[in-house]
Amino acid sequence: MSEMFCYQCQETAKNTGCDTRGVCGKSPEVSNLQDLLIYLLKGVSTYTEMIRDMDGEVSRDVDVFVMKGLFSTVTNVNFSADDFYDWIGEALEIREELAGQCQELYREKHGEEYTGDLPEAATWTPDSDEDIEEKAKEVGVLQTENEDVRSLRELLIYGLKGIAAYADHAYILGHEQDDIYEFMQHGLAATLDESLSGDELTNLVLECGDCAVDTMALLDEANTSTYGHPEPTEVDLSTDDRPGILVSGHDLKDFEELLEQSEGEGVDIYTHGEMLPAQAYPAFKKYDHFKGNYGGSWWKQKEEFEKFNGPILMTTNCIVPPKDSYKDRIYTTGVAGFEGVSHIEDRPEGGSKDFTPVIEAAKKTKPPQEIESGSVMTGFAHNALSERADAVVEAIQNGDISRFVVMSGCDGRFKDREYFTEVAKELPEDAIILTSGCAKFRYNKLELGDIGGIPRVLDAGQCNDSYSLVVVAKKLAEAVDADDINDLPISYDIAWYEQKAVAVLLGLLAAGVKDIKLGPTLPAFLSENVTSVLVDKFGIAPTSGVQEDVKELMA
Numbered sequence: 001m002s003e004m005f006c007y008q009c010q011e012t013a014k015n016t017g018c019d020t021r022g023v024c025g026k027s028p029e030v031s032n033l034q035d036l037l038i039y040l041l042k043g044v045s046t047y048t049e050m051i052r053d054m055d056g057e058v059s060r061d062v063d064v065f066v067m068k069g070l071f072s073t074v075t076n077v078n079f080s081a082d083d084f085y086d087w088i089g090e091a092l093e094i095r096e097e098l099a100g101q102c103q104e105l106y107r108e109k110h111g112e113e114y115t116g117d118l119p120e121a122a123t124w125t126p127d128s129d130e131d132i133e134e135k136a137k138e139v140g141v142l143q144t145e146n147e148d149v150r151s152l153r154e155l156l157i158y159g160l161k162g163i164a165a166y167a168d169h170a171y172i173l174g175h176e177q178d179d180i181y182e183f184m185q186h187g188l189a190a191t192l193d194e195s196l197s198g199d200e201l202t203n204l205v206l207e208c209g210d211c212a213v214d215t216m217a218l219l220d221e222a223n224t225s226t227y228g229h230p231e232p233t234e235v236d237l238s239t240d241d242r243p244g245i246l247v248s249g250h251d252l253k254d255f256e257e258l259l260e261q262s263e264g265e266g267v268d269i270y271t272h273g274e275m276l277p278a279q280a281y282p283a284f285k286k287y288d289h290f291k292g293n294y295g296g297s298w299w300k301q302k303e304e305f306e307k308f309n310g311p312i313l314m315t316t317n318c319i320v321p322p323k324d325s326y327k328d329r330i331y332t333t334g335v336a337g338f339e340g341v342s343h344i345e346d347r348p349e350g351g352s353k354d355f356t357p358v359i360e361a362a363k364k365t366k367p368p369q370e371i372e373s374g375s376v377m378t379g380f381a382h383n384a385l386s387e388r389a390d391a392v393v394e395a396i397q398n399g400d401i402s403r404f405v406v407m408s409g410c411d412g413r414f415k416d417r418e419y420f421t422e423v424a425k426e427l428p429e430d431a432i433i434l435t436s437g438c439a440k441f442r443y444n445k446l447e448l449g450d451i452g453g454i455p456r457v458l459d460a461g462q463c464n465d466s467y468s469l470v471v472v473a474k475k476l477a478e479a480v481d482a483d484d485i486n487d488l489p490i491s492y493d494i495a496w497y498e499q500k501a502v503a504v505l506l507g508l509l510a511a512g513v514k515d516i517k518l519g520p521t522l523p524a525f526l527s528e529n530v531t532s533v534l535v536d537k538f539g540i541a542p543t544s545g546v547q548e549d550v551k552e553l554m555a
Contacts, residue, residue: 004020009497032136068168078338080338148529148530156187158502169252169253212503226252247313262355265289269287271294275315276293301318311330313344316336329365333345393479402431403554404433405491409497411437419543434469440457491517
């Protein structure tokens, strides 16, 4: 019997599933506790569905807890067993309160107690930590025996995890939508419903795609209304001679508060990984101690963090188990966590997080070791591209631009991801790459030139900024009077790694995009039959040979 089972990320062992320890580094204990938390969130959602059906109100605290609980189980977010024990305890308390609220509403409506059937996830109660440990081993992915049902349920859950991550960033900036919270809970509860057919589950997966687009739009509004629209920005890759703090992850609010609190303290702030797009927001450019970007993709952090010398703030996911040589310089915050690593507590209501420990630690360190020089461009989100729409349309009509190739998504450690670098090199000089997410680190430093002043790599930003690419496609369709988004000179060659990329993929499908190439492997959680549906209905295909794929992308 395996110690765990997880196949939610692209790097899962042998592309079938991690069963002894996660390739990401999570232990069997943490993996199983994550499964149990998801199981209890399904039980919580069973009650919230019942409460809403009876015209009752679900508290915002419950909505936020479910969202953050989902986010905490995304790959490379939290590796701390203690945190998951705490969240499991909180889930049990919330579920008990909701059960009481359900009974009260039912009595008001029917004059009697509710005695109907409930799924075990809504009723199971542990008597000890040992009960929790044993139950955590029983409620994972493989509990669903039918492979196709399991595949659709997991596809839905992973999409919900991605939505939760984006919704959490928007929530932190004060932007929320009831229907997004409600769909997360509706989807979770649906995975316990044995009566749902394959078609009904498939429809829920597509609804998840619609919700993903809505959530990314909400986050786009949150980011741009708070910090301004990203501007095309040339980002320095060198370092200065003062101590620095390196910020990784995705959260812009954390970044803002750190900039404010570190101003005048004699330390510089650098971005890393998916924080690179923060360089393009106008609100951050006023800080003189905000420097350039250090390093590249998340998976190189063991080497890069060691050379940075100063403290590293992990605002969200993308942490990998740190080396002892810099473990004492890592700080997590939000739902991110790792055992033995310092954690910055959540901000009090109406207040800010206190980043004093990070700033004071930085003052005692050496300046970063320079690992590269030069610059990269970022900031080509939908507003910046809309301002250049006339030039883009003219370049298309003149034949200067033959095609746009969307190469968004995630990066990863495996050697076969060099495919995306080679595709970028192989594309003809009249093709432009549209990108977002950390996939860009495979090619954003290549000397690919420009077309009439338009860079051949247009970086829209973080993975959630894939929404910008949907907006751009729709605006381009209007500009050239195309009836179907698939009639545009745009091809899709998408890299995936974790669950936010799943949400983006479902969002593209919901937007009507077809013939997406997906790699470097198809997800292990897609059964043969579910894969066939995606191929037949949407034309999804695995990446293959570079030259063969480039010919198809350019066709």
